[in-house]
Amino acid sequence: MFTKILIANRGEIACRVIATCQRLGIATVAVYSDADRNARHVRLADEAIAIGPAPARESYLRGDAILEAARRTGAQAIHPGYGFLSENAGFAQACAEAGIVFIGPSAAAIRAMGDKSAAKALMQQAGVPLTPGYHGDEQIPEFLRKQADSIGYPVLIKASAGGGGKGMRRVDDSATFTEALASCQREAQSAFGNAHVLVEKYVERPRHIEIQVFGDSHGNVVYLFERDCSVQRRHQKVLEEAPAPGMTPERRAAMGKAAVDAARAVNYVGAGTVEFIAGPDGDFYFMEMNTRLQVEHPVTECITGTDLVEWQLRVASGEPLPLQQDQLQIRGHALEARLYAEDADRGFLPSTGTLRHLRLPANTAHVRVDAGVEQGDAITPFYDPMIAKLIVWDVDRDAALRRMQQALAECEVVGVTTNAAFLRRLVMTDSFTQAKLDTALIEREQAALAPNDGDSDPALWALAAIAGVATSEAASRDARDPHSPWQAQDGWRLGAAAARMLTLEHRGAQRSVTVQGAGEQWTVHIDGNALQGSGRLAGEALRVQIGEQLHRATVIRDGSELYLFGSEGVQRFTLHDPVSEADQSVADAGSLVAPMPGRIVATLVAPGTAVKRGAPLLVLEAMKMEHTLQAPADGTVQGYRVKAGDQVGDGAVLVDFEAA
Structure with a gap:
């Protein structure tokens, strides 16, 4: 060793x-x-x-x-x-x-499997089932379009040299093929240094099932069963689980054998993953082999009781595999969710910033958290915006699912926008809870995944108002001279307590709320109703009785942002200050700004062009992905303030735009 x-x-x-x-x-x-x-x-x-x-x-x-x-x-x-x-x-x-x-594997094995086109030719020789498509070397756009026409739409364009959803597009008709191809090739060149692509038939209602394989230098190859990675957006995995729901022993054995055959075809040594597209009728096709450990490997570890990193170290040092095929068994069910710094409500745009508050579930026998950051660390625009992986295990899928719902509710992050609320809605959809899995699940469940425009529960708004006042009082107590009456912010006066009016915004809705009281007794006026509250803020813990309901939340104040973390996840409110906002400039109201730091890839329309709302105006590359920025309304592109190749910061003005 x-x-x-x-x-x-x-x-x-x-x-x-x-x-x-x-x-x-x-x-x-x-x-x-x-x-x-x-x-x-x-x-x-x-x-x-x-x-x-x-x-x-x-x-x-x-x-x-x-x-x-x-x-x-x-x-x-x-x-x-x-x-x-x-x-x-x-x-x-x-x-x-x-x-x-x-x-890891040898350079020869990486080369053999690293080029998807060459790998598919090799798999065909090994008898591994393949998806119909074009896997050759010709890359002329018109030739590839004709290949797609002959395959039949929809097709999938895929970067030959990489993975992770980069350089991959579904195309539904011939008219949009060339544009999608150009975008794939740019993204593939940027991510992998190789613009080569292949074109395959897009399997309708497919499941993405992958087999974990492991080989050693003594000629042993095993498979550690399967993972279902069907829940994806933009061809990137969001949720993974093992074993795959509904997998029969016969199908598992067939896919396992195909995966082992694929590994043996290149004398594979180390950890690898053979990925398959599985159709609704039980058929499956080889997609690619990832010649490395996968992000989702923990679910395999949970159901097999192994440490795959330790296996890697032992195999690389020349030892034989710790276990043979007949010693491997499936125990229970595991789920993994990827907690990202991204805004699911804005097209999953990456979010950057400092993690001013980070509290994740504790590691237990049933919950595992793999994190690369801690509170105070920064999520930068240079790398993948993953915060952590939440992995849960239990005796069956239903029990594991309940643990995942709880683990997601316990995630507290301030400083960047995360996908935690989206993930929680996702694991509670009918399709996921009932294991109706395919790669279009997220698109199919859009209605259930959309956040409410604004929560109408008056008690929630009252709780936020009390939290807003209580955090201001706490800040006053923590000031340099907490005993000075001039620094007090509790609204004290001789006679009745002062009424403090707050303007709160939550999920697009805005309300004016009046709060009277201090300490532990509160009266909140909202929508013509008076709600009585009893409770207080102790550190970050808010405990308030409103009516017959006892509300508990962890409260984090970050400038004008107020976060309430409770059993149902996070509720985020903005406290508007009418004085500071009165002079807010509107100079950039007729412009399009960068939603994140990145590099300008291309400008798509000429200055002076009249466009419709949603028309693509330019392409921004950030965090290894291309993002197309669209016209905010019907209007005219007056001009660009950037050109292809420019690096831009978050909020930089990119386009001068005049609305119609």
Whole structure:
């Protein structure tokens, strides 16, 4: 076994590898970019080496810098995690030539499976079922469009050199094929340095089922059963579970055999995932093989009682697989949800900022949290915006589902917008609870997944108003001189208590609420009704009785934003200050601004063009994905303030736009 390894990655996977190494007594070396100087994986590792500026291509994608760090620290092996260089055959080859073990498959296996077109030809020879499509080398747009026409729509354009939903588009007709192809190729070139794509038949109502495989250098290959990863948006996984609901023993055995055959075809050593598209009639087709550990591997660990990172380390050091196929069994059911810094209500736009408050569920026998950040850390525009993975396990799917609902409700995040509320609505939809799974589940459940425009429960607004007043009083008590009457904000006066009027906004609705009282007795006037409240704020814990209902919430005040975290998740209110907002400038009312930091890829219409609401105006690349910004209304594009290639910050004015 190794005595020291270097982790060529960041975030939760780097932290996970470090934890396993610590348990096994292996010293660890972290590498970091300028943006990650104070990151959690850097703090956890025994040693840390800087490898370059924030952009991944100047740091985490620099194999030479990572190898030099390994040489300097005496690391015997490099664990690539997932993403970055984990499926880079050139890097795996460079490690071998430097006498450093690459904890993964051989460079030859990565090359064989890394090019989707070549991999499908290899799988055809191995007898693994394939989806109908074009997997050749010709990349002329008109030729590819004709191939799509002959395959029959809908088709799927996929980047040949990568995964993670990048460089992938569904196309429903010939007229939109060329535009979708150009976008896929740009995204593939940016993410993987290779614009090559393939075109396949899009299987209707498909399920995405993948098989975890593991091989060693002694000729053993096993499969650790399946994961259902059908719940996706933009071809990126959102929820994963193991085992796949409704999987029969016969189908499991057939898919497991196909996956093992695929691995044996390239003499595979290490952890890998063979991904299949499964049709509603029980048919399944090989999609690709990911020659690395997957983000969703914890659900496999939960149902098999294994540590796949430990398996990787043991196999890479020359040991045989810890277990053979007949020793592997499924126990219970596991679910994983990816907690991202993103705004699900705005097209899943990534959110950046400092995690001013972060509280996640505690790790127990039933709940596991894999996180790469802690409170005070920043979510930057340079990398994937994952905050944590929530993994739950129980004896069956229904019990695991209840645990996931509770775990999501316990997530408290302030500083960035997260998808926690969306995930909670998602796991409570009819389709998911009843295991009616396919890759269109999110689109099918849009009505159930949409947030309310504004909660009409007066008690909720009253609770927020009391929280707003109570946090102001707490701030007054914490001031430099808490005994000074001039700093008090409790509205005290001789006679009756002062009435304080608050303007609150919640999910697009805005109300004026009047609060009287202080301490523990409150009267809240809202919509012509007076609600009586009894309770107080103790630290962050608010406990108030309104009518017959006792309300408990953790209250976090962040400037004008008020967060109430309770058993049903988070309620976010904005406290409007009419004085400070009275002079708000409207100079940019006729402009389109950047929703996040990023790079301008293309401007799509000429200045002076009249457009309809929703017309695409420009393409912004951020966090490895392209985002098309659209016209906010019918009107005219007066001009652009940016050009292709420009880097822009969050809120930068991009387009001068005149509404009709």
